[in-house]
Amino acid sequence: MRQTVLLTLQEQPYFCLPESIGHYQQQPEHTVLREEGALNNFNIHYVAAGKGYVEVEGTVHELRSGQAVLYFPHQRQRYYSSEDDPWDVRWVHFYGERLHDYMIERGFHRHLLWTLRQREAWEMAHLALLEEAEQHRMLHPALLSTLTYAVLAEFVHQAVPLKNRRAGQAENRILSLLPQMQQEACEPFLLQDWADRAGVSVHYFCRLFKSVVEMTPLEFVTRSRLQMAKQWLLERPDRHIGQIAEDAGYPSVSYFNRQFLTREKMTPTEYRRLYWS
Numbered sequence: 632m633r634q635t636v637l638l639t640l641q642e643q644p645y646f647c648l649p650e651s652i653g654h655y656q657q658q659p660e661h662t663v664l665r666e667e668g669a670l671n672n673f674n675i676h677y678v679a680a681g682k683g684y685v686e687v688e689g690t691v692h693e694l695r696s697g698q699a700v701l702y703f704p705h706q707r708q709r710y711y712s713s714e715d716d717p718w719d720v721r722w723v724h725f726y727g728e729r730l731h732d733y734m735i736e737r738g739f740h741r742h743l744l745w746t747l748r749q750r751e752a753w754e755m756a757h758l759a760l761l762e763e764a765e766q767h768r769m770l771h772p773a774l775l776s777t778l779t780y781a782v783l784a785e786f787v788h789q790a791v792p793l794k795n796r797r798a799g800q801a802e803n804r805i806l807s808l809l810p811q812m813q814q815e816a817c818e819p820f821l822l823q824d825w826a827d828r829a830g831v832s833v834h835y836f837c838r839l840f841k842s843v844v845e846m847t848p849l850e851f852v853t854r855s856r857l858q859m860a861k862q863w864l865l866e867r868p869d870r871h872i873g874q875i876a877e878d879a880g881y882p883s884v885s886y887f888n889r890q891f892l893t894r895e896k897m898t899p900t901e902y903r904r905l906y907w908s
Contacts, residue, residue: 632658635764637775639672639726645776647727647783652761655712656680656719662711671704672726673734675786677747679754681718685710687743694718697750698793700743701786703734721757725779737787744793745786748806748843753785791843804829805836805843812848816855817880822848856880857894860887864899868907872899 634653650672655661661683677699685692685700686709694700694710702708704726712718734740747753760778763771791802808828825848826836840848860879867875876887876899891899 632656633761633765635761635768637764638769640772643772645727645772647725647730647779648772648776649760649764649779650724650726652723652757652764654719654721654761657717659712659714659717661717661720663708665708667707668705670702670706670708670724672724673704673730674702674708674722674724675782676700676710676720676722677750677753677757679719679721679750681716681720682713683711683718683720684713685744692744692793694744697747699745699747699786699790701739701745701790702743703740704731721754721761723757723760723779723782725783739787739790742792745790746793746802747786747789748791748802749789753782753789756781756785802839802843804831805840809844809851812851813855816852817859817878819880820849820852853890857891860891860899861895861902864903865906868903875899 632653632655634651634655636651637649639650640648678694678696680696682693682695685694700710712720756778760775760782763774763778767774769775808825811828812825822833822836826833829836829839831839837848840846840851844851846854856879860875860881863870863875863878864872872887873884876884879887881887881890888898891897891902895902
């Protein structure tokens with residue numbers, strides 16, 4: 632068990648700060664009951680492995696790896712570990728004057744249970760905050776706030792309402808393809824090929840991709856191509872713009888220029904001149 636409790640600052644200039652942060656594992660007896668109004672901060676409990684349970688209005692829901700519960704201040708809280716498969720649970724309690732409006736605006740009051748689409752980023756952010764709190768407590772409040780915001784930002788970006796297991800497995804197939812799609816973005820884009828790799832129809836692939844990644848497959852590939860092109864504009868200062876466009880998979884330099892201008896608000900030549908005059 633790792634657990635660090637910090638002082639709650641009544642007046643502070645930061646967007647958010649942690650009240651406590653920790654990591655429990657191999658504790659089948661772990662159980663919590665907080666009645667409504669008992670706790671005046673937000674908290675996230677995320678399951679890294681094993682399983683546990685959350686009670687919501689009299690109904691018990693199972694949480695497994697990659698899933699989480701988010702509580703708003705003053706909410707009733709009832710959650711506990713499985714006895715036969717104890718959960719590895721990472722948690723953080725945090726607060727801030729403007730957090731309530733921030734979370735409401737993003738719709739996080741509508742659901743209690745969530746799935747994180749790309750869990751590694753959140754786990755890394757949580758570990759960085761935990762280590763800073765353990766080592767320095769309140770000595771570096773600005774850094775604590777920054778690391779807490781990183782945990783929150785990853786959650787806001789990655790969390791989707793908890794769905795059934797079958798839908799979650801389909802989403803995981805899409806996520807597993809993203810590194811490969813990015814790596815092969817400069818090659819001809821064949822939608823049917825990517826749908827085949829995911830094991831679904833083209834229509835379902837497009838619908839699922841948009842739901843998970845919040846953009847179309849073509850939009851993702853276009854962004855990846857432009858990212859590579861920007862990198863090559865700086866790494867290959869002697870290479871002609873037309874060659875960069877061809878390397879990035881664009882059919883013509885004029886089309887590449889239009890796409891780059893639309894995204895970056897400058898031409899590839901102007902962008903290169905920012906770094907190579």
